[in-house]
Amino acid sequence: MKKSLLLLLLSLVLVVFMAACGGDDEPSDSGDTDDEDVTDTDDGGDADGDDGDAAEESTSGGTLIYARGGDSQSLDFASTQDGESSRITLQIYESLLRFNENSFEVEPSLAESWEVADDNVTYTFKLREGVKFHDGTDFNAEAVLTNYERWSDPSHEFAFTDDGYAYSVYGNQFGGFKGDEGHIIDEINIINDYEIEFVLKEPFGAFLQNVAMSYFAITSPAALAEHGPAINENPVGTGPFKFVSWTKDDNITLDKFEDYWMEGYPKLDRVIFQVIPDNSARLTALRAGEIDIMDGLNPDDYETIQNEAGLQAFERETNNFGYLGFNLEREPFDNVLVRKAMHHAVDKEGLISLLYAGLAEPAKNPLPPAYLGYNDSLTPYEYNPELARELLAEAGFEDGFEFDLWAMPVARPYMPDAERAAEVLQANFADIGLTANIVTMEWATYLDEVSAGSQDVFMLGWSGTNGDSDYFLGNLLGTQGIPDSNSTFYSNADVDALLAEARTTVDEGERAALYEEALAIIHEDTPMITLVHSIPVLAGSDRVKNYVPHLSTSEPLTFVELAE
Amino acid sequence: METVTSTNKEPMPGPENQEPDITKNESVSPWKEAYWQLRKNKLAIVGIVIITFFILVAIIAPLLTPYAFNTINAGPRLTGPSADHWFGTDDLGRDTFTRIVYGARISLMVGFFAVTGALVFGTLLGIVAGFFGKWVDMLISRIFDIMLAFPSILLAIAIVAILGPSLQNALIAIAIINIPIFGRLVRSKVISIRQEEYILAAKAQGMKNGRILFHHVLPNSVAPIIVQATLSFGTAILEAAALGFLGLGAQAPTPEWGKMLSDSRQYIQSAPWTVLFPGVSIMLVVLGFNMIGDGLRDALDPKMKN
Numbered sequence: 042m043k044k045s046l047l048l049l050l051l052s053l054v055l056v057v058f059m060a061a062c063g064g065d066d067e068p069s070d071s072g073d074t075d076d077e078d079v080t081d082t083d084d085g086g087d088a089d090g091d092d093g094d095a096a097e098e099s100t101s102g103g104t105l106i107y108a109r110g111g112d113s114q115s116l117d118f119a120s121t122q123d124g125e126s127s128r129i130t131l132q133i134y135e136s137l138l139r140f141n142e143n144s145f146e147v148e149p150s151l152a153e154s155w156e157v158a159d160d161n162v163t164y165t166f167k168l169r170e171g172v173k174f175h176d177g178t179d180f181n182a183e184a185v186l187t188n189y190e191r192w193s194d195p196s197h198e199f200a201f202t203d204d205g206y207a208y209s210v211y212g213n214q215f216g217g218f219k220g221d222e223g224h225i226i227d228e229i230n231i232i233n234d235y236e237i238e239f240v241l242k243e244p245f246g247a248f249l250q251n252v253a254m255s256y257f258a259i260t261s262p263a264a265l266a267e268h269g270p271a272i273n274e275n276p277v278g279t280g281p282f283k284f285v286s287w288t289k290d291d292n293i294t295l296d297k298f299e300d301y302w303m304e305g306y307p308k309l310d311r312v313i314f315q316v317i318p319d320n321s322a323r324l325t326a327l328r329a330g331e332i333d334i335m336d337g338l339n340p341d342d343y344e345t346i347q348n349e350a351g352l353q354a355f356e357r358e359t360n361n362f363g364y365l366g367f368n369l370e371r372e373p374f375d376n377v378l379v380r381k382a383m384h385h386a387v388d389k390e391g392l393i394s395l396l397y398a399g400l401a402e403p404a405k406n407p408l409p410p411a412y413l414g415y416n417d418s419l420t421p422y423e424y425n426p427e428l429a430r431e432l433l434a435e436a437g438f439e440d441g442f443e444f445d446l447w448a449m450p451v452a453r454p455y456m457p458d459a460e461r462a463a464e465v466l467q468a469n470f471a472d473i474g475l476t477a478n479i480v481t482m483e484w485a486t487y488l489d490e491v492s493a494g495s496q497d498v499f500m501l502g503w504s505g506t507n508g509d510s511d512y513f514l515g516n517l518l519g520t521q522g523i524p525d526s527n528s529t530f531y532s533n534a535d536v537d538a539l540l541a542e543a544r545t546t547v548d549e550g551e552r553a554a555l556y557e558e559a560l561a562i563i564h565e566d567t568p569m570i571t572l573v574h575s576i577p578v579l580a581g582s583d584r585v586k587n588y589v590p591h592l593s594t595s596e597p598l599t600f601v602e603l604a605e
Numbered sequence: 606m607e608t609v610t611s612t613n614k615e616p617m618p619g620p621e622n623q624e625p626d627i628t629k630n631e632s633v634s635p636w637k638e639a640y641w642q643l644r645k646n647k648l649a650i651v652g653i654v655i656i657t658f659f660i661l662v663a664i665i666a667p668l669l670t671p672y673a674f675n676t677i678n679a680g681p682r683l684t685g686p687s688a689d690h691w692f693g694t695d696d697l698g699r700d701t702f703t704r705i706v707y708g709a710r711i712s713l714m715v716g717f718f719a720v721t722g723a724l725v726f727g728t729l730l731g732i733v734a735g736f737f738g739k740w741v742d743m744l745i746s747r748i749f750d751i752m753l754a755f756p757s758i759l760l761a762i763a764i765v766a767i768l769g770p771s772l773q774n775a776l777i778a779i780a781i782i783n784i785p786i787f788g789r790l791v792r793s794k795v796i797s798i799r800q801e802e803y804i805l806a807a808k809a810q811g812m813k814n815g816r817i818l819f820h821h822v823l824p825n826s827v828a829p830i831i832v833q834a835t836l837s838f839g840t841a842i843l844e845a846a847a848l849g850f851l852g853l854g855a856q857a858p859t860p861e862w863g864k865m866l867s868d869s870r871q872y873i874q875s876a877p878w879t880v881l882f883p884g885v886s887i888m889l890v891v892l893g894f895n896m897i898g899d900g901l902r903d904a905l906d907p908k909m910k911n
Contacts, residue, residue: 468697
């Protein structure tokens, strides 16, 4: 016995010793990446002076480490809907237009200015001159044309259709692909090197909004030719940061692009996107100074962080909804009574107080409240287990059934802890006699499998990236979103027709009415249980300056600075 | 071991005083003798008390608590220990005491079945290897060596990854990784017994191999198996908790201690009771089995006799 006690003591000592070493190592590690800081090791006082000088001369912007819950699925923005992907591609790539840092108002980016002709279908973009891609080639009208053709024409040499590339967001936002009846872009004409004209088939309200989306950024045509289908791992754009390396499930490193067209920007020398799956481990890393910004703060920690010295908390405006989707191609979820019963079984308020610390509101529409066409007149599915049991009995399932409940493995803006949320939902379903087995897997696999339809019931959500209602409804519940963003496989001709009509309607009031009508049908069919609209919260070190979380899921870090 | 000898030297009431009776009585069975030895071992007694306590708790779990282990309630979320909730509540408002109590069932069950499985298969393979020797021994022993070359938890993770995460599969994985431990133990014991004269005698009489194995070899190697089984009980529970912690063992809403730990670890600072109680429970049970195991080893080892 004495021996084992001794062993226990020894191992304790060892653990403490190792922990102490770990703490010592960290500052010197992060210092290594920053040339100015290397001198710090000599003398504390002197080093401080050095840093001050450095800041004044602004020779060094330092390295910012941005920690997040999951890895990117791909670095080709156009062929993925993953928010973790656009978080990176927004740094590397730019679209013709961009959004204001606080709203979805469009601003000039690669296009300096634009003109809409009186016919409402001809848009002429004047492109910025002297912009270089990271590979040194020039950005011009030809590059814009190549990119738009790549997405719209499946047989284009850079479409890489055979390698599994699909541009479903393009298909949805622009009404289809080349040759499709609904495809809104009639032709794209190069006027000269720095002027390009888009001619639409009919007036289209959301056109500029769509052009500004991160999905429609411009890739270097030379890089597309060089890397081919491997472009998703070798991104080359015009953005403030250029791609350096990607270690899967660990980090993505980007360096400042010296020839960036915006004089004096970006401020940072290097940005590292670090994957730390566990929310609390990420917070610990932030507190230890190992990272500078963390996504996916636990709502529970929000108040603490606001009052904690050395840290700051950020809020994104609510612009999302989390949902529990049914796979309509599987029994018994093809039965609307079962779906209604399960919708009535979910206690959304309970979910919010348990998991969101109040930083959310229950969702009744698959659209955030501020959006055009949000249908406020719908009566939400109230939490009513009694009614749920009755509906189940009516559907012939009075004895209940067993199903797999898929939960995301990572924190998402609309769902800070999906596995915990799944446990709450599991208990809700148990109350009406249903047995849910929680299933989870790696994030990229999860997205692939859900798109492929291997699930019974799955958790997921959607965040707006252009402020347009169609981005939600068309992608998630329109037939053209199958088999990609529409993982419920909901396909209703009436809804499709209403959405198509809304897409080409310019008058806002009429559009709103069409969306409201579509939402009423969706509400009745309930292909998904809309759970919550959340206010995503982030935390960062107080050294981080000028960081403004955009209400879409991510933002370029062009203006961000690190203070000493 | 030292502690045992030192306690023997101290004058003790009860068992100590009865010792002379045993040594005088030549015909006392070795089991009875081991029992007396065990009773003298204070640590073993403590272990037995702890384990008996947990077994009782597991059996009468529903009587101990007015709550259900899976009732989610936003009201008393992350509240500290109180008269209503002795061990506080977790982040989903579930009563931690209730979950600990029901968790005892899970842990003891995992320990029991995993050890039984490992014991049955390990002993069989060990006997076969040890008794028949030659290529059979070669084959079985090399397989054991290969299995022991892997860190046990890694092997368990691999097995669960293949079978899919669930409590049952975690149990199977733990049983499998413990097979070579029993196997090697039994094999070495059998090899030493095989040379004994009584076995040779049995063989000379024309007794069948099966009969020799189960009537003579096995009963004579039972003592170390019992010790190993008791010790393995503790390790098995610990391994189940580790798998649960990694999300590869019991699935929600099963109140498994390791899973409770991992679910609550983000609240270790704000609500330490959510982590403390499952942690202490695991520690106590494992400690209890280790104490009994150590005590049994001392009691059953003929060299330890006074």
